[in-house]
Amino acid sequence: MKKFFVTTPIYYLNGEPHLGHYYATTIADVLARYNRKFGSGAFFLTGTDEHGQKVADASKKDNLSPQEYTDKLSAIWEGVWKDLDISYDYFIRTTNPTHKVLCQVVIQKLLETNDIYPQEYEALYCVGAESFVTQSELRVGGLCPDHDEKPQIVLEKNYFFRLNKYKDRVLQLIEDGKINIIPESRRNEAIELLKNPEVGDFSVTREKVSWGIPVPFDTSQTLYVWIDALFNYMSGVLASQNIDIKDLSIGEILAKIGDIWPPDLQVMGKDILKFHAVYWPAFLLALGIPEENLPKTILITGFFLSDGRKMSKSIGNVIVPQDIITYFDEITDGLGNDILRYVILREMRIGNDGDITKEKIIGIYESELVNKFGNTFSRVIGMAKKYDVQVQPESSAVFQDYHNAFQKYDIYGAIHSIFEQINIIGQEIESHKPWELYKEGKTEELNTLMQNWLESLHQITEIIEPIMPSTANLMKRLLAGENIHIFPRIEK
Ligand code: ME8
Secondary structure (H helix, E strand, O other): OOOEEEEOOOEEOOOOOOHHHHHHHHHHHHHHHHHHHHOOOEEEEEEEEOOOHHHHHHHHHOOOOHHHHHHHHHHHHHHHHHHOOOOOOEEEEOOOHHHHHHHHHHHHHHHHOOOEEEEEEEEEEEOOOOEEEOHHHOEOOOEOOOOOOOOEEEEEEEEEEOHHHOHHHHHHHHHOOOOEEEOHHHHHHHHHHHHOOOOOOEEOEEOOOOOOOEOOOOOOOEEOHHHHHHOHHHHHHHHHOOOOOOOOOHHHHHHHOOOOOOOOEEEEEHHHHHHHHHHHHHHHHHOOOOHHHOOOEEEEEOOEEEOOEEOOOOOOOOOOHHHHHHHHHHHOOOOHHHHHHHHHHHHOOOOOOEEOOHHHHHHHHHHHHHHHHHHHHHHHHHHHHHOOOOOOOOOOOOOHHHHHHHHOOOHHHHHHHHHHHHHHHHHHHHHHOHHHHHHOOOHHHHHHHHHHHHHHHHHHHHHHOOOOHHHHHHHHHHHOOOOOOOOOOOOO
């Protein structure tokens, strides 16, 4: 049976992970965990984007060769994801030999099918975005819209990809929902891009960037970092299974990864919509990949802002997840990571930008996790002990709203459905007043109520696991009678 294949963007190695990267990676992690627990299994791919001018420039600042620099930095990134319990199945680096071979197979094939052609041209290039920009996209002062940099003027011979040949087919696939883009506003943006005559053939090789994958048929060229990067989603699967692709055709390559390919869900920020919704499917179509084997859903997140601007390594206005996690780890029994996961998933509706501060996170922790979640849990378990209610509830979780939300990749909706259940228990405790039933000796009624509430808590423990795995473990221990506190108040 095909596994649920979920990807994150592969991150540039010019810094360490910040909240923005943590966000996309956490969404992918939740979906992978959900599908392992309730679906047909998952293959979760993440990794690092190691070629191109931006990484080469960063390595110079560190006085290292690009290879030494990427070895050092990719180990840091992988280490952070491990520390943060990100359950990826494979970590792909674009300096991986399988990846290089695949990219060379791809560019060779595009040449053979006449989908690329050489051309001299002059354009503006922003190294921060690793992207060509047009005059009309620039901010005041001639700066790139997302980076505080003036684009370079590039004059070179490159190979251009015939995007124009594939735009109508990609448009049709998006309009028919065969490539699904969430949220709707981003789907509309992709449609506009595909209808825009300015979005046309584009350069897929570079002449003056030496830190890149060599183009096999033209030694003056390396691959443009974006075509290189996008194919990580295929090479990652191949490398994870140690598949040797030398001398294989694209069809033969795909046949080897049929239990994983195509990606079911690709998570990314809104800055890279064009590459994934326009270029990526067009490349795959040009390689002759059938429509049913194209990526299924693209989920586009908004940005974490800091002082009203995109939190960004290039700008330097970042918050790193570890700072917040350490703070909450000290207050709770090691639940810092879960608390941050909860807050960002519940605070940032998919697609919207959000400004997250430590104060805001503390506020949400206190009002929701301490006052509602932890409090309801402690009350029910406290009463079960005090009134000596002996129940061994079976967990027969249904929670249709929760599963419906996951089918739509709506993690916020899934969290909402869990809290509805918590609220119901809280309201029932207030209206049934179990302490009075106990005093009045109404044991049967008390037992039935306690049985229902404990069953609900068992079920919540199961369904919260993909979202807050450490919390789920603690809840299991709590339900088994251990004397521990789940979300304590912050001492002022
Ligand atoms: O673009 N808020 O890498 P990258 C939310 N290598 N998400 C953010 C964010 C923010 N402030 N900043 C970054 C690249 N992200 C390419 C991708 S994929 C084939 C190649 C997230 O390191 C967001 O998901 O600049 C963005 O798309 C991703 O980090 C990659 O950023």
